Amino acid sequence: xxxxxxxxxxxxxxxxxxxxxxxxxxxxxxxxxxxxxxxxxxxxxxxxxxxxxxxxxxxxxxxxxxxxxxxxxxxxxxxxxxxxxxxxxxxxxxxxxxxxxxxxxxxxxxxxxxxxxxxxxxxxxxxxxxxxxxxxxxxxxxxxxxxxxxxxxxxxxxxxxxxxxxxxxxxxxxxxxxxxxxxxxxxxxxxxxxxxxxxxxxxxxxxxxxxxxxxxxxxxxxxxxxxxxxxxxxxxxxxxxxxxxxxxxxxxxxxxxxxxxxxxxxxxxxxxxxxxxxxxxxxxxxxxxxxxxxxxxxxxxxxxxxxxxxxxxxxxxxxxxxxxxxxxxxxxxxxxxxxxxxxxxxxxxxxxxxxxxxxxxxxxxxxxxxxxxxxxxxxxxxxxxxxxxxxxxxxxxxxxxxxxxxxxxxxxxxxxxxxxxxxxxxxxxxxxxxxxxxxxxxxxxxxxxxxxxxxxxxxxxxxxxxxxxxxxxxxxxxxxxxxxxxxxxxxxxxxxxxxxxxxxxxxxxxxxxxxxxxxxxxxxxxxxxxxxxxxxxxxxxxxxxxxxxxxxxxxxxxxxxxxxxxxxxxxx
Amino acid sequence: xxxxxxxxxxxxxxxxxxxxxxxxxxxxxxxxxxxxxxxxxxxxxxxxxxxxxxxxxxxxxxxxxxxxxxxxxxxxxxxxxxxxxxxxxxxxxxxxxxxxxxxxxxxxxxxxxxxxxxxxxxxxxxxxxxxxxxxxxxxxxxxxxxxxxxxxxxxxxxxxxxxxxxxxxxxxxxxxxxxxxxxxxxxxxxxxxxxxxxxxxxxxxxxxxxxxxxxx
Ligand code: FES
Numbered sequence: 001x002x003x004x005x006x007x008x009x010x011x012x013x014x015x016x017x018x019x020x021x022x023x024x025x026x027x028x029x030x031x032x033x034x035x036x037x038x039x040x041x042x043x044x045x046x047x048x049x050x051x052x053x054x055x056x057x058x059x060x061x062x063x064x065x066x067x068x069x070x071x072x073x074x075x076x077x078x079x080x081x082x083x084x085x086x087x088x089x090x091x092x093x094x095x096x097x098x099x100x101x102x103x104x105x106x107x108x109x110x111x112x113x114x115x116x117x118x119x120x121x122x123x124x125x126x127x128x129x130x131x132x133x134x135x136x137x138x139x140x141x142x143x144x145x146x147x148x149x150x151x152x153x154x155x156x157x158x159x160x161x162x163x164x165x166x167x168x169x170x171x172x173x174x175x176x177x178x179x180x181x182x183x184x185x186x187x188x189x190x191x192x193x194x195x196x197x198x199x200x201x202x203x204x205x206x207x208x209x210x211x212x213x214x215x216x217x218x219x220x221x222x223x224x225x226x227x228x229x230x231x232x233x234x235x236x237x238x239x240x241x242x243x244x245x246x247x248x249x250x251x252x253x254x255x256x257x258x259x260x261x262x263x264x265x266x267x268x269x270x271x272x273x274x275x276x277x278x279x280x281x282x283x284x285x286x287x288x289x290x291x292x293x294x295x296x297x298x299x300x301x302x303x304x305x306x307x308x309x310x311x312x313x314x315x316x317x318x319x320x321x322x323x324x325x326x327x328x329x330x331x332x333x334x335x336x337x338x339x340x341x342x343x344x345x346x347x348x349x350x351x352x353x354x355x356x357x358x359x360x361x362x363x364x365x366x367x368x369x370x371x372x373x374x375x376x377x378x379x380x381x382x383x384x385x386x387x388x389x390x391x392x393x394x395x396x397x398x399x400x401x402x403x404x405x406x407x408x409x410x411x412x413x414x415x416x417x418x419x420x421x422x423x424x425x426x427x428x429x430x431x432x433x434x435x436x437x438x439x440x441x442x443x444x445x446x447x448x449x450x451x452x453x454x455x456x457x458x459x460x461x462x463x464x465x466x467x468x469x470x471x472x473x474x475x476x477x478x479x480x481x482x483x484x485x486x487x488x489x490x491x492x493x494x495x496x497x498x499x500x501x502x503x504x505x506x507x508x509x510x511x512x513x514x515x516x517x518x519x520x521x522x523x524x525x526x527x528x529x530x531x532x533x534x535x536x537x538x539x540x541x542x543x544x545x546x547x548x549x550x551x552x553x554x555x556x557x558x559x560x561x562x563x564x565x566x567x568x569x570x571x572x
Numbered sequence: 573x574x575x576x577x578x579x580x581x582x583x584x585x586x587x588x589x590x591x592x593x594x595x596x597x598x599x600x601x602x603x604x605x606x607x608x609x610x611x612x613x614x615x616x617x618x619x620x621x622x623x624x625x626x627x628x629x630x631x632x633x634x635x636x637x638x639x640x641x642x643x644x645x646x647x648x649x650x651x652x653x654x655x656x657x658x659x660x661x662x663x664x665x666x667x668x669x670x671x672x673x674x675x676x677x678x679x680x681x682x683x684x685x686x687x688x689x690x691x692x693x694x695x696x697x698x699x700x701x702x703x704x705x706x707x708x709x710x711x712x713x714x715x716x717x718x719x720x721x722x723x724x725x726x727x728x729x730x731x732x733x734x735x736x737x738x739x740x741x742x743x744x745x746x747x748x749x750x751x752x753x754x755x756x757x758x759x760x761x762x763x764x765x766x767x768x769x770x771x772x773x774x775x776x777x778x779x780x781x782x783x784x785x786x787x788x
Contacts, residue, residue: 079755080720122783123684126720127738427684428723435726435737539739539755547740561755 023106023113026156027090029136031183035249039483040525042088044244045133045178046395047522050311051246053397053480055523059530060570061484062501065509069571071531072110073514076103076563082537083393083478084133084178085520086565092155093524095535096131096178097563100145104158107533108526110567114158118145124169125427127194130540132244133178133520135186137206144175144188150204152186162209166190166202171426173197178244182254182284185212189241193259193304196236196430201245201256201282213287217241217258217275225274233269236424238262239276243306243393247284248322251340253291254284255311255324259304265419265432267377272297277305279326279336281343291343296330296367300375300419301356302387303329309336310398312405315461316346325460327351327396327407329389332360332367335460349463351456352390352411353447356383377419377432386415386442388545394491395520397479402502404466406479406487407456412448415441442548455479455489455498457505467505473549473557476542480521488532490517493546493557497521497534497566513566516559518542529569537563632673633682636782637763641671641774643712644679646687652679656770657708660692665727666734668715671774685782687715688763689724689734690772691745702746705764707772712765713749714782717741719756721784734760757785 027033029043037043039056046053060068076082080098086107087094093107100118105111120126126146135142140161141153147169152161166188167173172195180187185203193199199217204210217239219225229237240259247254261269261276274292277299281291295305309324314335323346324336331354337344345365350357356374357367373383390409397406422432431438453475457466477491477498487500490513497517499509516538523532538559550556642654646668654674660667666689671680680686695709702711713734717724722738733742733752741754749760764776 120784123721124784125717125722125738126784127722129720429737435735438737439740543739543755 024091026092026139028139029089029181034181041090042085042522042524043136044087044180045085045520046244046246049247049249050398051308051395052310052400053395053478053520054399054482055480056483057523057525057530058483059525060482060486060532062486062508064570065486065499067571068499068509068532068568070511071567071569073567074103074105074110074112074565076101076535076537076565078537078563079539079561080537081128081130081539081542082519082535082563083130083540084535085522086533086535086567087134087136088522088524088533089136091526093533094134094136094141095565096133096143097535097537098129098131098539100131100143100147102134102141102143102153102158103565104141104155105565107524107531110565116153116158116160118147118149118151121147121169126174128174128176128191128540130176132176135179135181137181137184137186140206142179142181142186144177144179146174146176148173148175148190150175150179150186150188150209152206152209164204164209164211166204167197171195171197177242180244180247180254181206182247185284187245187254187284189256191240191242193238193240193262194429194431195427196238196262196424197240198235198237199239199241199258201241201280201287203284203287215280215282215287215289217278217280219274228272228274230269230271236262236430237269237273237276240304241306243308243395246308246311248311248338251338252284253281253338255308256280256282257306257308257326259306260299260302263422263430263432264300264302264375264417265377265422266298266300266375267419268432270298273299277303277330279305279309279324279343281338290341291338293334293336293343293345293365295326295328295332295334296357301330301383303389305329306393307391307395309334310396310405311338312398312460321346323460325396325398325405327391327409329392330354330356331385331390332357333407333458334365347463351407351458352409353384353414353445354390375417375419377421380416380418382414382416382443384414385410386413387417388413388541392476392541394476394478394518397481397487399481399487399502401483402481402485403459403461404457404502405460406481407458408475408477408479408489408491409454409456410452410475411454412445412450413452414443414445414448416443417441439548440551442552444552453492455487455500455505457487457502469500469505469507474542474545476516476518476545478518478520480523482523488521488534490519490534490536491542492516493559495536495559497536511566511568514560514564515562516542532568533565535563535565537561631682632676632678633680635680636778637671637680637686637688637774638673639774639776641673641680643669643688643690643772643774644672646670646681652677654771655690657710657767657772658770660690660710662692662694662709663729666691666725668725669712685714685716687723688712689715691727699746701748705762705776707765707767710765710772711745712763713743713745714761714778716782716784717756718758718760718783718785719754724760
């Protein structure tokens with residue numbers, strides 16, 4: 001090779017490296033930054049520890065949103081449910097997809113920096129092939145996987161720093177939630193409610209992956225609450241944890257929602273079944289249970305209450321309350337009070353059609369049930385809302401400027417199920433309802449033929465619904481709200497990603513995506529320019545509900561699958 | 573700059589790219605002792621990576637269905653009893669079976685990818701190809717969905733199809749397990765059966781590798 005050719009060759013070989021080096025250095029994520037995230041960043045699942053799903057950025061607002069255009073998109077190469085928010089730290093974007101993949105990109109241009117994919121065991125079954133995002137801490141990126149590992153990656157290179165098995169995937173444990181970073185620890189929970197697992201929240205050392213504490217959501221017989229389970233049932237009692245918790249730094253308490261008890265048949269586990277369908281307040285350092293609220297007892301409707309409550313200051317009867325707010329899968333909106341050591345019930349009211357609760361105790365918040373809608377083995381029982389609830393996992397949002405609380409709801413939808421006997425076998429479905437029955441569970445009402453999906457905006461001080469936007473069919477769209485007086489969300493089977501005026505609910509903008517949008521939206525800024533980001537990629541329960549709709553409606557809807565990251569900015 | 577950061581990463585003792593160090597994969601007893609004072613906090617079972625990765629075919633239990641294997645009902649406990657043609661009811665939900673090596677008296681239950689669905693339909697109703705790999709109307713498919721690996725368990729008589737609950741893929745049993753609905757990307761694998769004195773015997777290996785064909 002002649003010398004000048006050699007130089008050219010070397011230059012070409014060096015160029016890609018030079019491009020990588022052009023990326024700004026990575027800013028480590030500190031406790032201080034997590035406590036006070038900069039407006040230009042989206043550092044965790046819901047952007048802040050209070051769980052608001054709120055970006056203070058206001059460059060994109062209700063006046064100029066008409067000029068919002070696609071800046072770049074990126075195909076993830078995966079099918080199924082793309083639910084993770086694009087998480088952004090000073091120009092670095094991290095996105096997770098189904099099949100345990102993490103993609104790092106330059107947030108401004110969409111250029112891929114690295115891609116990580118955890119090898120999945122051949123034998124793994126993925127009932128929910130999805131992932132809801134990473135946690136960032138220090139110079140690492142954390143992902144929980146469907147084979148029940150917590151993996152730490154180097155944020156710059158994507159190389160594995162450590163990986164720790166958090167449970168036995170062969171027994172049906174898996175993880176889909178975004179981990180939560182608090183003060184040097186990475187907190188995770190485990191899915192598997194349909195496989196007879198025993199739920200838990202656990203914390204691992206961010207640096208080493210070593211387990212620090214683990215708190216089961218289902219107590220053993222000798223623990224407080226253990227007497228709410230018949231002998232021999234707690235070990236497979238469910239109470240899965242598959243949505244990221246929230247955190248109050250003032251009290252060092254972290255709040256987590258728990259899933260339904262297993263199996264689905266209340267006759268086989270008579271009692272309250274603590275702490276299923278509950279909200280747990282845990283000490284972030286030790287995992288000690290400091291308080292809890294069980295939204296409903298002895299569940300038979302598959303109403304996981306996994307969404308963590310949002311921390312919102314509310315005023316009630318002239319009194320300021322440090323509250324915990326949760327739009328329940330059981331169809332009630334829950335307002336609780338948090339103190340340094342306990343959780344108190346304040347108020348609850350239905351936000352969708354609900355026919356199971358006959359009343360809710362004003363002091364304790366404990367619901368009473370209409371006996372006609374209690375599940376029993378061998379009996380076909382109808383109930384509203386359906387097993388997907390008034391609001392499933394897609395997160396609510398809170399905007400401190402409008403003071404409104406936004407709920408992605410499914411209204412008017414009912415279901416019918418018949419409980420059957422079931423037997424626990426390790427790693428196999430443990431339901432107590434036939435699969436055929438689940439496929440055909442949906443019952444349409446006159447109202448649901450009118451509409452089902454809703455985006456609701458609530459004034460919590462006045463317990464008043466301020467606006468509602470209706471979608472003809474389902475809403476599986478996680479919500480984000482911004483300082484620009486906007487609310488964003490997808491969730492419909494027409495593949496549209498929507499933006500609403502946060503104050504009035506007026507639909508201002510929509511974008512037809514490549515697939516249905518069930519991703520958590522996020523917003524960030526690079527070089528002073530604001531972006532809106534979301535993943536398209538229909539699958540998992542949205543697709544399951546679509547299948548159930550197709551079975552009962554006179555038309556079928558095809559929602560194409562295949563994931564992509566979509567990033568928007570204002571056209572100049 | 574980049575080089576320096578890399579050096580720091582490599583220097584960390586817990587970082588062994590791709591591997592799981594002993595201390596970070598074991599959940600230590602110490603965790604339990606430290607946490608025992610708190611409500612609800614318990615010890616967790618000791619997890620090792622080796623427990624969580626199953627390799628195919630390292631011993632007779634894990635080995636895939638092999639020519640000459642008998643079949644046993646996966647749900648039956650106790651001494652293995654080879655299934656007969658007459659044990660499989662016609663036109664009803666599939667029997668979930670496991671291969672059974674009589675020579676070593678081993679049920680191949682080491683991998684869930686070995687699970688088979690046994691179905692029986694009237695011989696006249698079968699196409700020539702299915703008939704050729706059936707034993708008196710009994711034929712076998714892999715019980716593992718090609719989509720995301722769930723167990724295919726539901727028989728839909730009206731469609732003559734097997735359905736997977738996880739995401740509702742349907743496989744036509746009379747058309748070589750081809751996908752007729754749902755997200756599964758490929759046919760359900762099958763193998764051939766023959767009967768020896770009424771006993772079901774495996775006559776071929778799987779036509780394709782069983783298990784999920786994951787995208788990406
Ligand atoms: S695993 Fe069977 S359809 Fe998805």
